[in-house]
Amino acid sequence: MAIPTPVNGQITDSVTQSNVQTLGAAPSVAMGAIYQSLSHSTGILYQNTVQQQQQAAICAQAATNQGVLQIYSVNSMAAATATSKLAQSDTTDTLMTLLVALAALK
Secondary structure, three states: OOOOOOOOHHHHHHHHHHHHHHHHHHHHHHHHHHHHHHHHHHHHHHHHHHHHHHHHHHHHHHHHHHHHHHHHHOOHHHHHHHHHHHHHOOHHHHHHHHHHHHHHHO
């Protein structure tokens, strides 16, 4: 029992025991919160990775499509000229900017 006080000894013992239980459980509760936060952050990391892979696939498909259209739309000598102009243009940058803008609207 606790030191004699004007309060009943059983009351002071129950309060003391509940405080000890709270202090004893604190480390395990804290580690549980840390693990939960870590798993949530890892889930968000994987979601972002999948989203980036999807955006890269869309950009690759758009670039391939534009290249095929350029090849089929011009003659052989004009193809060389168009290919050299296309290589020096910023079309892929424009497509990427468009994709970023569309992703921001979601």
